[in-house]
Amino acid sequence: MTSATRAGAYLTIDLHAVRANYRTLAAHGGGAECGAVLKADAYGLGMAPVAAALLAEGCRTFFTAHLDEGIRLRALLPFGATIYVMHGAMPGAARDCLAHDLVPVLNDPGQIAEWRALAAETGRRLPAAIQFDTGMARMGLAGADLERLRQDPAWLDGIQPRLVMSHLACADEAQHPLNARQRGRFDAVRALFPGVPGSLANSSGVFLGPAFHHDLLRPGAALYGIHPQPGSVNPLAQAVSLAARVVQLRSIDAGDIVGYGARYVAPGPRRIATIAIGYADGWLRALSGRSYAWVDGVAAPFVGTVSMDSITLDVTGMPEARIAPGQSVDLLCEKQTVDDVAAQAGTIGYEVLTRLGSRFERRYVGGM
Missing domain, CATH: 2.40.37.10 (Lyase, Ornithine Decarboxylase; Chain A, domain 1)
Structure with a gap:
């Protein structure tokens, strides 16, 4: 008796749909690179097959939430693919990021201090993404941290910023005034990092227009067919x-x-x-x-x-x-x-x- 015969329910994942959604999102981003968020086991669809499908479609930049997810994903991707860990490393775990070629997203002064200390120990500048809170009060450096950085750029000595990022709170509501406020705050932050790529657009943010695209798109749920802008026709395929x-x-x-x-x-x-x-x-x-x-x-x-x-x-x-x-x-x-x-x-x-x-x-x- 096969497991298919024994099973009480069947979940079918359409990887063609995932790849088509990636192409749709990339096309909406104009010239911005399109990455992919694979946290939570690719939103429940399975990290390994989804990563392989997106890699075949040309995706080279990936995001996970947790360090262990990043370690698992690294084993699935070739050298040269970039993996950002959005929560950064928990205290004491920064060395694991380095060992597995993962780029931490630094969200608070403690993470910055630990990454700087590891950079000093290894004698080289270590890559990182720097996240700023622009109006969500969830993840990212706060306003006081931004002011500290303005007054003391040496605060990031030993760190090589690879990406500056923030996260939109209301991108699924295209007319919400917070979208424009967050974009303005993010543009002001980016001015402190000339030449460093920026990333603001999550799944719904991709559909807010070019002003939100910057250099790198970070779609997650939209890759799997979730409607990015409720109240309109969904341009994505259910996966x-x-x-x-x-x-x-x-x-x-x-x-x-x-x-x-x-x-x-x-x-x-x-x-x-x-x-x-x-x-x-x-x-x-x-x-x-x-x-x-x-x-x-x-x-x-x-x-x-x-x-x-x-x-x-x-x-x-x-x-x-x-x-x-x-x-x-x-x-x-x-x-x-x-x-x-x-x-x-x-x-x-x-x-x-x-x-x-x-x-x-x-x-x-x-x-x-």
Whole structure:
């Protein structure tokens, strides 16, 4: 018996779509280089196959969040590809960046001090990206740090700035006034680093126009089809599809209860299908009573509460042969995108993607 036969659900990752999205993003960036953010296991799609696909498409600059992610990615990429670690190194771990040819993003004075000390110890200038907070109060050097740098440029002695960067807080809202304010602050910061490339545009920032592009784009979720500018037509291709198999089919009568908490009471005779996926697989409990599975293009609503390993559907009136045990229903498809599911759950597509679990049979199509 193959694992595909045993599996209760199938997640298909379309690497052709990932590559097409990369080309679309690069084209929007004009002359700016297009990098790729592969943090969180490439947003849940799998770092190794996604990295290989993007490398084949010409990407040479990559970002991870954590140092361990960067170490894992370095083993997958050839010499010459640049990997930035956006959180930098935790205290005491700077030497690991150097050992694995990773470029830390320096976000605070402590990281600067440790990278400088390592530079002095090795007797050479060490490459780094320098991040500045321009209005998000999350990562990056604060205003006081910027003033210190203005007064004492020697603060970065021993450090070779390879990139100056910041992060947009509201790029998915094109008209939000904070976008222009952050861009203005970032341009002022860049004036302190003549000749050093700059990077401000995240996935949504790519679509804010040339003033936001600078030298390097940093798309993440957009590579995987998440809508960068809600309220408009998504220019990107969905890179994942998900199907789950029917475990059981039963008939119930009016007044019968379905699921935990007795939150669904049948208003009349119903046909209920139980499918092999639940919140342990990342299919959010918040989707209870709000989402659908699709059977040949027909919506089967979730009824009852999403359980750890199963979801119950109302399939009344649907052909029994099509929804018999072992048959599959679609959860991510043309009828229902990642962004659709996120809206149903009251969250964002990023969370839906990165929660996708490890129990699926994963299928990669369109690799090289």
